[in-house]
Amino acid sequence: MRYLLRKLGFYAIAAWLAVTLNFALPRLIPGDPVEIILSRMQQQGPVPAGEHDAVAKMLGLGHGNILAQYWDYLTSVAQLHFGLSISYFPTPVTTVLRSCVLWTLLLVGLATLISVVLGIALGTLAGWKRGTWLDNLVPVTTFLTAIPYFWLALLLLYLLTQVTQVFPQSGGYSPDTFIGWNGAFIGSAFSHALLPAITIVLSSVGGWLLGMRNMMVSTLSEDYVAAAEAKGLRARTVMIGYAARNAVLPSVAGFAISLGFIVSGSLVMEIVFSYPGMGFTLLSAVGNNDYPLMQAVFLVITMAVLAANFIVDMLYGFVDPRTRQAR
Amino acid sequence: MTTTAALLTDPAVPTAAPGPGRLRRLLRSRRLVTGLTVLVLFALAAIIGPFLVGDPNAVSADLNQGPSAAHWLGTTQLGQDVLAQLVVSARGTLFIGVAAALVATVVSIVIGIGGGFLGGLADEALSLLSNVFLVIPGLPLVIVVSAYAKGGGMPATVLIIALTSWAASARVLRAQTLSLRSRDYVLAARVYGESRWRIVLVEILPNELAIIISQFIFAVVFAILTQAGLAFLGLENPLDLTWGNMLYFAQNAEALSSGYWWWFVPPGVCIAAVGAALSLVNFGLDELLNPRLRVYHEPKQKKGRLQQKARLQKKGAEA
Numbered sequence: 049m050r051y052l053l054r055k056l057g058f059y060a061i062a063a064w065l066a067v068t069l070n071f072a073l074p075r076l077i078p079g080d081p082v083e084i085i086l087s088r089m090q091q092q093g094p095v096p097a098g099e100h101d102a103v104a105k106m107l108g109l110g111h112g113n114i115l116a117q118y119w120d121y122l123t124s125v126a127q128l129h130f131g132l133s134i135s136y137f138p139t140p141v142t143t144v145l146r147s148c149v150l151w152t153l154l155l156v157g158l159a160t161l162i163s164v165v166l167g168i169a170l171g172t173l174a175g176w177k178r179g180t181w182l183d184n185l186v187p188v189t190t191f192l193t194a195i196p197y198f199w200l201a202l203l204l205l206y207l208l209t210q211v212t213q214v215f216p217q218s219g220g221y222s223p224d225t226f227i228g229w230n231g232a233f234i235g236s237a238f239s240h241a242l243l244p245a246i247t248i249v250l251s252s253v254g255g256w257l258l259g260m261r262n263m264m265v266s267t268l269s270e271d272y273v274a275a276a277e278a279k280g281l282r283a284r285t286v287m288i289g290y291a292a293r294n295a296v297l298p299s300v301a302g303f304a305i306s307l308g309f310i311v312s313g314s315l316v317m318e319i320v321f322s323y324p325g326m327g328f329t330l331l332s333a334v335g336n337n338d339y340p341l342m343q344a345v346f347l348v349i350t351m352a353v354l355a356a357n358f359i360v361d362m363l364y365g366f367v368d369p370r371t372r373q374a375r
Numbered sequence: 376m377t378t379t380a381a382l383l384t385d386p387a388v389p390t391a392a393p394g395p396g397r398l399r400r401l402l403r404s405r406r407l408v409t410g411l412t413v414l415v416l417f418a419l420a421a422i423i424g425p426f427l428v429g430d431p432n433a434v435s436a437d438l439n440q441g442p443s444a445a446h447w448l449g450t451t452q453l454g455q456d457v458l459a460q461l462v463v464s465a466r467g468t469l470f471i472g473v474a475a476a477l478v479a480t481v482v483s484i485v486i487g488i489g490g491g492f493l494g495g496l497a498d499e500a501l502s503l504l505s506n507v508f509l510v511i512p513g514l515p516l517v518i519v520v521s522a523y524a525k526g527g528g529m530p531a532t533v534l535i536i537a538l539t540s541w542a543a544s545a546r547v548l549r550a551q552t553l554s555l556r557s558r559d560y561v562l563a564a565r566v567y568g569e570s571r572w573r574i575v576l577v578e579i580l581p582n583e584l585a586i587i588i589s590q591f592i593f594a595v596v597f598a599i600l601t602q603a604g605l606a607f608l609g610l611e612n613p614l615d616l617t618w619g620n621m622l623y624f625a626q627n628a629e630a631l632s633s634g635y636w637w638w639f640v641p642p643g644v645c646i647a648a649v650g651a652a653l654s655l656v657n658f659g660l661d662e663l664l665n666p667r668l669r670v671y672h673e674p675k676q677k678k679g680r681l682q683q684k685a686r687l688q689k690k691g692a693e694a
Contacts, residue, residue: 194654196643197600
């Protein structure tokens with residue numbers, strides 16, 4: 049219980065800091081951002097009354113002193129009132145977000161899961177059979193993780209969609225299908241997700257593999273592994289039930305920390321493949337100086353990562369009871 | 376990803392004692408030698424290379440030419456020599472990588488060792504800070520920050536990258552400091568009445584040097600990759616010559632889909648080579664310092680003789 053409260057408190061503070069950071073950043077823009085935004089809105093159509101106040105509040109630049117501005121900002125974030133998007137004017141930011149969040153969640157979630165499972169399985173094997181040809185996996189994956197992700201993805205995109213047409217061109221689905229729960233759309237969405245998923249797995253599997261291998265090697269020198277072997281247990285039982293089971297713990301803990309990196313990687317992936325997710329939206333918001341959308345995307349990404357971290361932390365406390373008492 | 380790998384490796388690294396046997400083992404580690412060789416080549420290219428190649432921005436009439444005797448790596452859309460750009464970019468890229476990693480390492484040393492050594496409320500606050508920076512996703516933050524502070528040039532890039540990469544190593548250093556703090560020799564120094572600064576700088580810091588160096592190397596890899604990513608997204612000053620900016624311009628000119636692979640492929644290969652070389656050096660050092668990861672290939676007898684020889688040499692040196 050104490051563990052739960054402690055973690056809850058930590059994530060509350062982290063969330064508050066992220067929200068506050070978001071409040072502080074617009075103050076770095078030269079000029080009056082509210083006026084810049086409104087004048088851009090006016091170019092695209094009539095601006096509803098009260099939008100000036102809404103924009104100012106959301107950017108934390110409303111009336112009154114800085115504390116009052118801060119309070120205004122906090123209340124509008126709590127009510128999920130993010131204002132109207134500039135680049136998709138006059139669509140509210142929340143609507144834009146709703147249409148892109150699922151794409152990222154599905155693709156990145158699945159690709160990450162595949163990468164982690166594959167990396168841990170291969171790492172277990174490489175650690176178990178160390179000194180054999182499997183050790184050559186280490187330099188290979190080192191090279192793979194050192195390649196800039198977008199470079200590898202662009203190269204694969206070129207080779208597999210232009211030189212040989214194995215995969216469909218970029219985008220989230222082919223334009224001649226209708227969005228909905230019909231077979232044609234789901235099939236098209238799946239085939240468009242395949243290549244991005246492969247690139248994510250290729251560039252991230254190395255880190256998991258290496259961490260798992262090194263932990264396996266360390267765990268294999270423990271006495272209880274020797275005892276299990278001396279008992280004459282089957283090799284597979286020793287490898288999975290005794291060594292891998294304990295070696296995997298740091299990888300589980302590392303998973304929480306790496307979530308932020310995974311999200312970052314997926315942002316670039318979406319740019320490369322023009323995939324209609326959060327990263328694509330964030331970058332197009334940055335390109336169009338769409339500050340309301342930019343702030344909202346940043347907040348949503350950060351909150352999602354914090355929530356996922358919290359869940360992993362809870363699971364970890366469950367998997368490894370030692371962490372609950374430590375410190 | 377690299378940071379995760381750094382976190383997962385065992386932080387309990389024994390300190391190294393210099394000696395002739397150690398140097399020989401250093402040179403026998405194939406990974407270390409390969410990595411160092413590649414790094415030295417790139418460093419030489421970055422230092423003296425720009426004096427040997429022509430002006431990287433010079434425009435010529437040879438547009439989009441493939442590799443030839445005049446242009447070893449072909450030319451860009453504007454007729455600039457790709458090799459000259461590549462060599463001059465090495466300087467900018469390596470500078471940003473090393474500078475950002477230096478800043479990040481210094482911050483992580485101050486916060487990690489400071490918190491671990493001071494303990495109490497200061498430790499709680501500092502480790503909270505590093506944990507928060509660890510969970511807040513880095514790239515979205517960097518994108519938003521650089522969108523607001525556009526066109527700050529290289530120092531801004533360095534600071535922004537450093538801002539998002541110090542937290543993981545601060546956490547590792549804190550954990551190590553906590554365990555060192557209660558060792559006998561530190562307690563002895565305290566009882567002896569040595570000042571706090573002296574204890575941190577003389578007793579604790581040198582014993583964490585192995586970890587700090589390894590964290591620094593990973594930070595360089597991370598900085599180079601982040602910088603390339605930022606440049607590719609168009610969030611960096613396009614006038615700085617870096618591999619990332621080369622890729623940005625190549626991508627904008629649709630170099631790859633037009634078949635101008637000699638413009639797009641080399642910068643990426645360079646980044647990957649430097650990154651892989653740095654990682655190899657790190658693994659080589661890690662295997663050297665952490666015997667549990669080492670794999671013995673040589674027969675035991677030979678090793679015993681070498682050790683004997685080293686011992687004899689040591690005796691000779693003492694006598």
